[in-house]
Amino acid sequence: MADWQIIAGGVTAAKGYQAAGMTAGLKPSGAPDLTLIVSDVPAIAAGVFTKSCVRAACVDFNREVLAKGGQVKAILCNAGQANASTGAEGWQNAVECAALVQQALNTEDGVLVASTGVIGKQLLMDKMRSGIAKIATILAPDAGEDAARSIMTTDTVPKSIALETAIDGQTVRVGGICKGSGMIHPNMATMLGFITCDAGVEPQLWQQMLSSSIDASFNQVTVDGDTSTNDMVLALCNGQSGLLISDRNSAAAQKLQAMLQEVCMSLAKAIARDGEGATCMIEVNVSGASSVEGARQIAKTIVGSSLVKSAVFGNDPNWGRIAAAAGRSGVDFDQNVLNIQLGDFVMMQDGTPQEYDRQAASDYLKTDTVIINVGVGNGNGCGTAWGCDLSYDYVKINAEYTT
Amino acid sequence: MADWQIIAGGVTAAKGYQAAGMTAGLKPSGAPDLTLIVSDVPAIAAGVFTKSCVRAACVDFNREVLAKGGQVKAILCNAGQANASTGAEGWQNAVECAALVQQALNTEDGVLVASTGVIGKQLLMDKMRSGIAKIATILAPDAGEDAARSIMTTDTVPKSIALETAIDGQTVRVGGICKGSGMIHPNMATMLGFITCDAGVEPQLWQQMLSSSIDASFNQVTVDGDTSTNDMVLALCNGQSGLLISDRNSAAAQKLQAMLQEVCMSLAKAIARDGEGATCMIEVNVSGASSVEGARQIAKTIVGSSLVKSAVFGNDPNWGRIAAAAGRSGVDFDQNVLNIQLGDFVMMQDGTPQEYDRQAASDYLKTDTVIINVGVGNGNGCGTAWGCDLSYDYVKINAEYTT
Structure with missing residues (x-):
């Protein structure tokens, strides 16, 4: 189409x-x-x-x-x-x-x-x-x-x-x-x-x-x-x-x-x-939720997390912050089926941390489009949200906007 | 007591x-x-x-x-x-x-x-x-x-x-x-x-x-x-x-x-x-809401607003961001009765901007405890929330926490 x-x-x-x-x-x-x-x-x-x-x-x-x-x-x-x-x-x-x-x-x-x-x-x-x-x-x-x-x-x-x-x-x-x-x-x-x-x-x-x-x-x-x-x-x-x-x-x-x-x-x-002070775009894809609305909400919560955004800015593959943001999104899921992937790097599978090449994952975060894929179960609900990293310049722009 | x-x-x-x-x-x-x-x-x-x-x-x-x-x-x-x-x-x-x-x-x-x-x-x-x-x-x-x-x-x-x-x-x-x-x-x-x-x-x-x-x-x-x-x-x-x-x-x-x-x-x-990177504490008092829960939620939304926090860090008495945060808190009120006070400076009265000494208000934001008082009506609901400003150091701390 x-x-x-x-x-x-x-x-x-x-x-x-x-x-x-x-x-x-x-x-x-x-x-x-x-x-x-x-x-x-x-x-x-x-x-x-x-x-x-x-x-x-x-x-x-x-x-x-x-x-x-x-x-x-x-x-x-x-x-x-x-x-x-x-x-x-x-x-x-x-x-x-x-x-x-x-x-x-x-x-x-x-x-x-x-x-x-x-x-x-x-x-x-x-x-x-x-x-x-x-x-x-x-x-x-x-x-x-x-x-x-x-x-x-x-x-x-x-x-x-x-x-x-x-x-x-x-x-x-x-x-x-x-x-x-x-x-x-x-x-x-x-x-x-x-x-x-x-x-x-x-x-x-x-x-x-x-x-x-x-x-x-x-x-x-x-x-x-x-x-x-x-x-x-x-x-x-x-x-x-x-x-x-x-x-x-x-x-x-x-x-x-x-x-x-x-x-x-x-x-x-x-x-x-074009986020204020942003150095990259972050795309979060959530699948396996029980509804489209639920998937969208989880995706939005992750991409809106200041801790996730700061970690991406610092090229820090700190996937635990992704798990934490998903968990507090208000959409219920079983943490034992949680999957988290950063680019091609599988970081959590079925709720259990996985081994990955930390340096390569950090290098991946230097690209200008960071993709985070999160699976929360076997449902049909999928959703995507977009955001950007949180840099020093965000604070500078917003501390000085009117004065 | x-x-x-x-x-x-x-x-x-x-x-x-x-x-x-x-x-x-x-x-x-x-x-x-x-x-x-x-x-x-x-x-x-x-x-x-x-x-x-x-x-x-x-x-x-x-x-x-x-x-x-x-x-x-x-x-x-x-x-x-x-x-x-x-x-x-x-x-x-x-x-x-x-x-x-x-x-x-x-x-x-x-x-x-x-x-x-x-x-x-x-x-x-x-x-x-x-x-x-x-x-x-x-x-x-x-x-x-x-x-x-x-x-x-x-x-x-x-x-x-x-x-x-x-x-x-x-x-x-x-x-x-x-x-x-x-x-x-x-x-x-x-x-x-x-x-x-x-x-x-x-x-x-x-x-x-x-x-x-x-x-x-x-x-x-x-x-x-x-x-x-x-x-x-x-x-x-x-x-x-x-x-x-x-x-x-x-x-x-x-x-x-x-x-x-x-x-x-x-x-x-x-x-x-002791907020990460904070240079001051912000206290937001909301009164006049129809419930304690509503007042608390408005207060939390204001004190959690990155734009408000950035403005305080920049010593910028940008009270419009306070009004905007109150408005999006999810608690309904009539914007025509909104009052906003920053320390002793009355910035909005009954939904209308007030004249104030901009330099003095900016100086007030340099103190280590910033008080924001917001009135949203004639209800009995009062609530307080506490937070801190958003500084460059917040980003630094959180971009570098695990690496």
Whole structure:
């Protein structure tokens, strides 16, 4: 089924989308900080949001837009201020930003807004007002990479992907960009993802496709419940490819779902690899659990363990920390059937430590992708999670972020 | 009610206890690594253990001893090897160690065992055998500080406390020692606590007193469920003071409970302060929650947040991270009533950011005890949690622990 190919263009690869990224002056650094993504025709929108009860104004605002069920014309994103913990003034600012985009694009269709940056700071509205007026005039159908850059905060590289395939004789594309750094608990800082697709999908089905894709991807670089004030993934589909999908059991729906999930996984892995201060990506595969959810939770607990992450950074094949993290994940299993493998090195088999070449295993941890495979029984539940090691630079970055 | 006084002696302060600490050769460093605590007469024992399903042999062994309901003569503790993830051989070794202590002390009463160190390594049984034979000959009634030292691993200071008061005309003492370092998620590495008391308490009541005390203390330097393979607190009471308690509603029981809890809190705070690489202790007080459990959970989530901890280390009064951590704690509250205070600096009031002296607040974070007060509503639930900041040295310690 995976007969798609990677294409250029990121969030503007799909038909009928334009974007722009620019410096509006929201960040002290002068780096690009304002992003606009626009669909030529009103699009179906889906979203997945932080579960935190301390939420940015943009989160509540977007929920309201989506709840109204109308169509969406554009996504506006600013970096610099998170517009979270900003009270009534923050809410008014979010409302005004969306209205300014509507005005600039001369549309009454919905506009979604996203913010990332320092919590507790009001948006610099003067800069936002002039920025929005300007950015609407520089939209371009090949500006996906600009958009990927202008949503960055502590990211060291832009994160962008687009895939193309044929479905029912139509060429269909899904593209996306994201920002976020895989931290100790990855989504304690803001993770934003914006996805565009040129298929036309019935609204409820599009939301289901997005939610399911995120469970297997973005949520697996996060520890359950550890969401930030601003986390969100927004996805638009505008039907410009000519393909329309309404039956969730159709082959077309399944193929689009798979491609959407691949886009989400690619972006999620890019976040893990670009973790703050990270020197490598860690992938944890858990098999043999009694459920997919259980396997995912064990995998997330291992990849989120500061002790495991520190050991990988130190090139220390200290597999006991992997066993300990699995054990405290909250998912019950029999420790006498536990298997742990680090790359090709079998470290524990059926709950018993195995002999292995310690130096070679330490050398393996110097690679830029570390694979940890864990078996917890004979169940059918499998799950994967991604993270990164914990380095001195993580502390440096986070000790000095606002001052 | 808190009319106790601090006395010297630690785990041997209570009447009828002896202890010893020595170097048995289990640690490569040559530091003391074997500890024995003995009650002159068989004692009532209670224990609280890790909830992890990957458990050290000593955890399962002690559970069996306590389940049998017999009386306990001694606690043996080794550092160097955790005897966790060690399969059937590890279990046999735990059984043998306890039997060797019984033999050395010429008793058939129960012996509890505890281990801390590297996971997945078998106990060095030759060293254990000669060590146990030796340590039983050097027991002393004033060796509490030796015992506090010989249970240490990455701890930088021994942790010991003893309190004395009069109850019903009798002089009663509770003493204790512990080891553990408050890490990013504090009890991902082993936390051990050993408590002795010379009151006589009915077994079920003694267990309840211990469990309740731990909920307010040791469990508040930990993130829920984040227990290691070896965590345990063991408590003995031997009746040698002459005070006997069987009615849980008596004033005597309540006074002893309060003193036991104070011992546990003192030890728990010592763990937080001695966090790996820590430069200060952080205390988070949450009030206004709808339940004590909810308040405790919010407090734990804040104090366990790597972003909060990094900010404190960087002397950065980034209170937005405190709001974000509270929000994702899993305990629901209205963000529009959120209050956040850092020391004397009010940073958020009723969900709205407040003006404060940024430089003075930054200076406050340079003190060795940082107090964060958070209000989440009008409920009666209050809770406190303790932790430490996250420094470069945390990463260094944990990247290099076994290699």
